[in-house]
Amino acid sequence: MTGPDQPPDALFDPASVAVVGASAQPGKWGYWLAKGALTGRGRRQVHLVNRRGGSLDGVPFRAGLAGLACEHVVVAVPPAQVRPVVTEGLAAGARCFTVITSGGEPAEERALAREVTARGARLLGPNCMGLVDTSSELRLSWGEFPAGAVGLVSQSGNLALEIGRLLGRAGQGFSRFVSLGNQRDIDAAEALETLVGHAPTRVLAAYVEDFRDGRRLAGVLAAAHAAGKPVLLLTVGRSPAAAGAAASHTGALVSSYDTVAAVCRDSGALLLESAGELVDTALCLLATRGWPTDGAAPRVAVVGDSGGQGALAADAFAVRAVPVPELSADVARRLAEALPPGAGCRNPVDLAGAGEADLGSYARVTQTLLDSGEADVVALTGYFGDYASADPQRTAHECAVAGALADAAARTGRPLLVHTMARDTPALAVLRERGTPVYERIEQAAAALSGAARLAAAAPADPPSLPRPAPPAADGGYETVRALLATRGLAFPRAEFVTDAEEAVAVARRVGFPVVLKAMGLAHKTEAGGVALALADADAVRAALARMRASTGAARYAVEAMAAPAHAHELIVGVRHDPAFGPVALAGIGGLTAELHPDTGLALAPLTPARARALLLGLRHAPLLTGWRGAPAVDLEAAATALCVIADVAAAHTEFTELEVNPLLVHPGGALALDAHAVVRGV
Template sequence: MAQMTPASSAPAALDPCGALETLFAPRSVAVIGASENPEKWGYWLASGALAGRDRRSVHLVNRRGGGLRGVPFLPSLAEIPGPAEHVVVAVPPGQVRRIVVEGLAAGARCFTVITSGGATADEERELAGLITGHGARLLGPNCMGVVDTRGELLLSWGDFPTGGVGLVSQSGNLALEIGRLLSRAGQGFSRFVSLGNQRDIDAADAVEALITHEPTHIIAAYIEDFRDGRRLLRALTAARQAGKPVLLLTVGRSEASGRAAASHTGALVSARATVAAACGEAGALLLESAGELVDTALALLSPALPAGPRVAVAGDSGGQGALAADALAVRGLTVPPLPPMVSDALAAHLPPGAVPANPVDLAGAGESDLGNYARVAGALLLGGGTDAVVLTGYFGDYATANPAQTERECAVAREMADAVRISGRPLVVHTMARDTPALTVLRKHGIPVHEHIEHASAALANALRWTKLASRPAVELPDPAGDVVLDGGYEATRALLRAYGLAFPEAAFVTTADEAARSARRIGYPLVLKAMGLAHKTEAGGVALDLREEGALRTAFARMRSATGAAGYAVESMTRPPHAVELIAGVRRDPAFGPVAMAGIGGVTAELLGDTALALAPLTHDAARALLLSLRHAPLLTGWRGAPAIDLDAATAALTALVRAAVEHPELSELEVNPLLVHPGGAVALDAHGVLGT
């Protein structure tokens, strides 16, 4: 926590990858564009800055004069006594550069530029270069500011409750939504960084700063532009290794947010799928909404985390218990039978005739004695046989109808919290009550409380995901490189992949029917004829299979030339090994994350089935094997309904070779084999396609 100390008269250079101390803990702050008008951004920035003036010197600048809360506005930065380490800029766009120049002269080491609009991308980059060239840093432009709640640094608009969540966001309003949801649940922020246009300080910088920030226990992020994805990936991995879960939101689930591509790989590897693969590599949790993010954060901030998927459910009615069990099952959790000792312990607290099974139907036990909630929850938490407990129903609402029960209901809540602490197992409460004293007690002790059972189930499942990710070893991903140029055509792509060890059928490349016939006599029938230069040959009539004699070959050639107009053709040996499975394997170069490997069920149904798995390239042998076995149709590879298993080692070797070729040839934005025919005797590529980057 920064203390008031004499400031240096000259700016000190900042390490561009450092902890950004002058962003979060400056010794002095200057707000340029301060205002007395609550309708202006300058008012809220000035008010927030003044809230921390016991910790740092605060200067308010407005050339028109005025003042706020007894602090007069200075006419310019030049009038500030001593350096202003952190300068917050909220002036019209045309004045920003002048303010930056004045700030640098005044010793500024960090600029937070709230101003949006009026500047081109080139002008913003030039501004960032001016700032970083003087050893300072830039947050923004077009950002909502920065907050450190423990350090009483409030350089933004809005309410930011104090808590254990550090938020990095490209959306200001989303941050406000997350803040309100956290506040309702008795939680809040440690730090908040609004990234804006990321001309200097980016998401990776902000995440790195949160990793070393002791009050931050959870890192949340909303990111649209990933910039250097591999650098961000390393930051996310470092957070996981430090024991700090990263909860990530992004866009890209809709078809409109993707882009069309010339190959199957382009259609199957979406932007969001790439981010999901990156999160899988780093051990971050990719979530879908602000609500899910907050629910998951609450679960991860609770006193205990689930060690496995087994959940005990106790409800005020059979219906609520059954629905809870279904909601948990949807999320991959189980509601198993209880051990006999636990069932016996429960029976002592339930009405006669109630069955002490999982889910547990309290059958009025809570109404007859509120203490039974704690007794049942305690029996389930302490008895063993399950990894977590969900209490669903009415608890927390008794005092609403009868205020005389307030003290007793709160005492029961404390007893349940004690059982969680003693057992080391999590308790999640779903209730129809809202913001009652008993729920406040639960939240104070870190027990998550939810209004919807599906939210409780999702949060518990995400907490289990994190416990599995937290112990996983880190995988080092080298940055790809290479300098060989290809033309992307089938013949050259085929030759490239053969050089990396992929097997292809014997083939010849021809331009006329006579050449095709001569090549066929050398290769031998049956044959395949393919038109060159087509990304989707089958749909365009560019593939003819199982040609068994010259007449059929010439007929197919004439028909194909008429349909496609192709100038070149491939004549290949027809390969039909028994018990074969068609796979698709590809690599697409993402602008932020670099090469992304994809494996899936292939052939003409690749896009229809959509059974694919992604990972950031390059791939080790073990990673490639795991990728293949993660497919929904993986049983086809390991032996389905009595069929022999394919040669998984050969399939894995083919996938790793393809990925290595793509990594070492960055001039290819996409590289694909479809189908890759895998069978008990090996693996053979039947078609290949490359796309040159632009």
Template sequence: MSSSATAATGLDALFSPASVAVVGASENPAKWGYQLAIGALSGRDRRTVHLVNRRPGSLRHQPFAPSLSALPAAPEHVVVAVPPPYVDRVIGEGLELGCGCFTVITSTGSTAAEERRLARDVTARGARLLGPNCMGVVDASSQLNLSWGDFPTGGVGLVSQSGNLALEIGRLLARADQGFSRFVSLGNQRDIDAADAIEALISHEPTRAIAAYIEDFHEGRRLARVLAAAHAAGKPVMLLTVGDSAASARAAASHTGALVSTRTTVDAMCRESGAILLRSAGELVDTALYLMAHHRRTTRPPRSADAGTEPALRVAIVGDSGGHGALAADTFTGQGMDVPPLGAAAQEILRAHLPGRESHHNPVDLAGAGESDLAAYARVTAGLLNDTTTDAVVLTGYFGDYATANPAQRHQECQVAHELADACDTAGRPLIVHTMARDTPTVSALRRRGVPVYERIEQAAGALAAAHRITSPTPPLPPAPPARRTLSDAHYETAREMLSSYGLRFPAAEFVHDVDTAVTAAQHIGYPLALKAMGLAHKTEAGGVALDLRDEAALRTAFARMSATTGSASYAVEAMVRAPHSHELIIGVRRDPSFGPIVMVGIGGVTAELTADTAVALAPLTHAHAKGLLLRLRHAPLLTGWRGAPAVHLDAAAQAVQAVAQAAAEHGELTALEVNPLLVHPHGATALDAHGVLSTGDSGSVLH
């Protein structure tokens, strides 16, 4: 036979092939091969479809071919749904024929190394592989359906490692008259991975929002760049992943391992790339509905110059009962938004449209005005949408259900729905509707006009809060320069020396092995001082720290006790650092296998894990980024001056964070590096302890 398959440009053969073959097609509706074949045949107006099974048979008047080689021309896209022992044989045959893409549904049962070898064979021939162990691919615009299940059509492009989760998301979208533009089931990601699939969605015009469920991250920084490109193209990305991982706590013998989980790492990547990390299929769908309606309309209040963080979103609420409005106010406030008193201009609008009221508060209670005149909903809402002190407007309660009780009101209620959508378009501000109605003509009219409608008020609040967390990507990370040195031992002196070369300040110190040498060191340094036992990751808990030693007798007593308690062979004699209005921070970096060095800053000291007040980012950092991390902490007001106390030297603190991140990024032999505590005060920042983990194959050597 002749080979007519052509090498696909990018992923063209995956999403829009000229021909498809389903290998393992079946006449049995209970089998995957049947569902895949039926789906493939649904697009035969757009492409040639072949069904392959070594046993004779047919489906919908199309006979089965015994093999790929028996086809009149090689298909561009081959769907492999055969038992595991035959997968390699089918792919090998397709490669010889020149097929451009293979979607492997089968779970091969092979090792990861064997699957990677198979993927290398495919890509070496200029072809691509999706899977194995995947659910397939769907593209509504090209009428491609190579998967199991029903996929409603809409504006969401979904990339997922879970097939059943995709089906759940699809059903939730369908209930809101939405669906998928594309669906890619990643499976084991041996070739086509999440970054590839998401990148293909950026230029896909029918896709208005991108959703992804990822368990295994490949080349995390490449994925971050793709997510930033999606943000720049106006395609908001929503991500789901598995939760906090106990494995991450074992990544380093330090506080950092306990404070930086897999989820916090992914959240940091999302924050820096302009994506958003969510927790459930329902939350994802609620947020997608909002973003597809209002992504381009969303306005943000000005950034607070002294706080360094986004201020709360200001929400105006219109309810047709006091209860609905009050509960909505509590719900949105609970999600971190502000329901502020209305300004003079907004109150003037309400006086014009709701005369006779003694006061006009936020939330606005129509109190029967809507029942007597449905147009009041549009007039009041439009006025609030056009008020410059309002960032978003929520309409909550009964609107949408009037025609259910009185069909004669159907036309007018739908007309008001269009007036609400017109007002939203004119004002360029988001409108969210919460209604007790379901599937009414008015609800459908609102959704067709791009106004998100929610059945529960907490869905509306969650969607707006989640969308507001999408921030602009940070500037491109500065690349880590080549390592200037290689750490070859695990001595604390080495760690101090290395960090000091990056500008980190430490107290004066000498390292000793016996009490007499410690006394001599104390004479050089001067009292009061601190004594620390080396070789312990958590010195304080192990009795390895003695502070404020004021004379030789105190030093000898502390040394004897510490030697008996810890059995350490070496000790640090350090100057005590005193600073009024000081606070303790922790800076930690761990090397993530997918994302590389990850820096964490938080409230430190012995209570670091108790407070768990941290901010995380990819390393290295710019100075501005390091400062921004400090200002994101819940306890940031302590650093900027709380209740009249002077602020700490925030630039010095940021320089310390930047230095530790840079050091770890430049030293690939370190799997973890930590400074805890970093004492920050109005005049500077001083590192009081540091340790790290030096990689030695499968284990680490701790730097104390």
């Protein structure tokens, strides 16, 4: 835990709880907190505190905390009273505080947290919605939280209520819920960490806006995956932000949302877009047993009582990279024996009216597919669950078939997903009670299975350790950054730095024509007219420098050898320091259109050679690097090494908020940096 070494029992299963600000008036927070606390009084002591007196459900309100033994204090009083209540609770020996009320200004909240943690206690909030642990009968929040196997950590109370309602309708619920509030002590990483070892929790879910210590959170995500606890994450920030003020191309291309997505990819978590998608995926994961561990996507067999729905279902899975393989002749023959003539038996399987004539056909076909070994998942799509709506006399039979379907999935250890046009019928209730996911739309089932498959195939790693900070650089200009990178082995063209035209001509003669002239002190040199290429003689150098001085006002210039290796491609490589995650490396296809048609990959820096290589091979245009249409491949090892050098230097120089090499020219003979600069913090 991030604060004092305190076991989580006092937070999630205390021996005693006090609700300060308890109320007997429904609709008030104090009423719901007190009512919820009283549901666990068979397991723990519950004290209700309100200085005005009163009672709730026969439990009298106490005037204060003095003289009470209370491990966990819930604070729901006006902001001005929060600090005195906490001080009184500490004196009474409280070990945890859940502060529902806002703690005042940020400085006041930080002071509150210091007071709590200095006494060896812990603080959840302030400004949170409380917490619930259904396994320990602890309900200290407003709203309904059905019991189940999903552990949720959230910075949004209403979103938690929405997720709870969706889970409840699907026959699932929460093992534990933690509302983070302003995270003055217990943060998202710590709250999620408590769920990793929590046996009733089988799926972890989180909504996080402020990641605080992002690297620690990444480590918790990787640990959860290693423990067999999949993590589903929601965050904000997909809307594009204006990049006009960015100090580098990297600054324009690296968003906080993209950083979170990269962290999830590398830590084995799944970044999703909505509460509904989170619940859909959680249901699929909870139904998952014994999938392939070789990283292959699960094979799905589709069963439909309509040819059109079956075909659309097959497409929905296939376009989400979930294979729908053709079934063998032997399996097709066994299916044909149970179906009418002309039924489709090769995947998707079309019942061709068999289900209407005999509901048992659904179970027999599904059992055959689950037993076949040719499908890891069976998806049933269409009308099942709705027959009793039209003919109530079929209710018992349809429920029995639903039970047989669930039995087959449990016996084989292979999940069954059901998509149906029915809603809340007795047969669907049987499926949900037995842990079979039921979806209203086929795309929900397909997206959930695709997400679960990506999690199963993930190979997470702990976030990289940060190097010891290097002595600060003098500035972030090309001359300085080039020297830092060259010292670490990154190759640059031969160059010298000058202040006037005659110096430039003399250097050009030493370097050898043609040369490149660059104006120093500019981030976006090309846009500002600060770069001149292929200068073939002294007059061209003089003319170019005169134009640059007039357009940019630069006082210093670089004269470089012109580099144009055959079969070269431009990359952009950069690192941006994220407030939560630290240095984040970017590698992508470079050139003038890098921001117009971004093709990039991100990862926490520093990089390993394997991670750098994976970033390059994960680009959409990676075939350009590996030999497109007969062209020779670039030296990927040299390119990966260059990425590592750039990431290492940026990670060590904490004074740089951004560092960029653009372009990095990669070719069959190696990698060559043609430009570099950094943005210095505070400048």
